[in-house]
Amino acid sequence: MSDFLHDRLKVGLLAISLAGLFAGLVLSLAGFADAAGFVWFAGVVPVLIGLVVEIVKSLKAGDVGLDIVAALSMSAALAFDETLAAAVVALMYSGGTFLESFAEGRARHEMSSLLSRVPRTASRHRNGALEEVPLDDIEPGDLLLIRQGDVAPVDGTVATDQAVLDQSALTGESLPVHLSRGAEVMSGSTNAGDAFDLKATRPAADSTFAGIVRLVEAAQKSKAPMARLADRYSLVFLVVTVAIAFAAWWFTGDPIRAVAVLVVATPCPLILAVPVALVAGLSRAAHFGVLIKGAKPLEALARIRTLILDKTGTLTDGRPVVVAIESYGELSETEVLHFAAALDQASKHPIAQALVVEALARGEILPLPQKLYETAGEGITGSISGRHVAVGGTGFVSAQLGLPVSAPKERDTGEVIVALAVDGEAAGHIVLADTLRAGTAELLAGLRDHGIGRILLATGDRRAVAEAVTEGLGLDAVRAELTPDQKVLLVLTERKNGPVMMVGDGVNDAPALAAADIGVAMGARGAAASAEAADVVLLVDQLDRLLAGLEVAQRAQRIALQSVAVGISLSVAGMIAAAFGYLTPVQGALLQELIDVAAILNALRALRIRPTVLSSTPAPQPVTQTA
Structure with missing residues (x-):
């Protein structure tokens, strides 16, 4: 019936x-x-x-x-x-x-209100005019007009000077968020300011909001x-x-x-x-951005005694950010970033994209690169404003110059060094790292206050990197260089101490999420396999929502x-x-x-x-x- x-x-x-x-x-x-x-x-x-x-x-x-x-x-x-x-x-x-x-x-x-917000069409710029198109017709790179009061139909980036978005349906935060050009926009956000242009970065079916809707319907x-x-x-x-x-x-x-x-x-x-x-x-958990897939997981979540955390994308932001810039010669630090980011616009490598994001955040206007040649995973060369530029690892840039570059070696803390050469001369280097999420220590203390007696890190990364990132957090154990099946074994072993919760975001975390009493996937934009295997999905990539869901x-x-x-x-x-x-x-x-x-x-x-x-x-x- x-x-x-x-x-x-x-x-x-x-x-x-x-x-x-x-x-x-x-x-x-x-x-x-x-x-x-x-x-x-x-x-x-x-x-x-x-x-x-x-x-x-x-x-x-x-x-x-x-x-x-x-x-x-x-x-x-x-x-x-x-x-x-x-x-x-x-x-x-x-x-x-x-x-x-x-x-x-x-x-x-609260959960049903998410479903009622699903937009059906979008206004797309095409040949100097606007056309109303179904969401399925939107492709990455399309430029969409988001009018005041409209719901962003797909994930994208702000293509105008600024945008003001109400993300309360996704995060529970009542105040609007001000975004500048190039900032990421989550589908499902409501335009609370003037109309702006949105550059689509993924199809509607793969967007954040579509993933949330599928999870809500499943729940x-x-x-x-x-x-x-x-x-x-x-x-x-x-x-x-x-x-x-x-x-x-x-x-x-x-x-x-x-x-x-x-x-x-x-x-x-x-x-x-x-x-x-x-x-x-x-319903209340969904209001604060925590989707729990039914009453049984809610009851199980209330009894958790052991927490196992993945590192990349969970304990850390999962995206490299610039932590230092050094110039060797006539270029300033700002110019080092400018040339590196301008050239890296042509690369899809995560490190390259991180440099572009940082430059745009600092208000840089990046010229288009020309005469490009990229060696996958190593570096890229080309012309920026008439000057020959090479960006990449120190080995790649050294090979381009024919002499060693004096950039520091990559350290065991997980830092990545990007070297820059301009017109055949070493110009500087940029240091990037995957940093710990803000407020992590306070969050872990709050979880302990709510009955979690053991907190462990489980990562496939090197032990030296894992220990450096978690130093001072007071974890009960750090398990590094683990394969997916070893993460599952760790979950099963820890059950002797009580119900276990596993938090992760990648495909390699899915088996451990399924094996745990409660599996928590970080963010609706995480791997589909982890969201499918999890009992709880944090709808936004904010680790504090884990404590909110538990409470x-x-x-x-x-x-x-x-x-x-x-x-x-x-x-x-x-x-x-x-x-x-x-x-x-x-x-x-x-x-x-x-x-x-x-x-x-x-x-x-x-x-x-x-x-x-x-x-x-x-x-x-x-x-x-x-x-």
């Missing part, structure tokens, strides 16, 4: 039970007691039939749920002519299931159960309930007391509050447990009161209705969770990002 028809059925059963209860009350007040009993009976039967059908389906699937208690209470009330109590229980149950659907829909709002269609906490103990609770009801009947000889016990025992706090709280947690999961689980503990405690107290004759079946049903409403409202508190890691920081100022 489709979700739509299932929801319509819930509405129909609620309407029948509500109409039956109130019609019977009117007849009862008018003095037609027999007719009122018949109407109440008629209003209960459809709900009871629907409930029995659901119980049969659950039993066929091997699940013994607490819906059985609700069925017993309605059946017993009808059998002993307590039709009003049965009608109240029927309304309570049908209203509870409807409220569950409503609450889950409310809780999924919403997940067939994982909503982790009904009560079902784990349903047999025990069922036996206890029947035992109390039977004892009340046996020792007093009054079957109505047994009916009252069963009515009060209807365990809607367990049936409804847990899924509502967990789905609210899923949301733990607090949502606590709220679910609170709802259960309070609801069941009150239910048990009510059962005992009913067994001693202090509650009639009707009073018991009304009491249980109040308990249900209180439990579900408490569960919805999960929608107001705001992680401390985000709320405790100073109010952010509009961020200016450059290329």
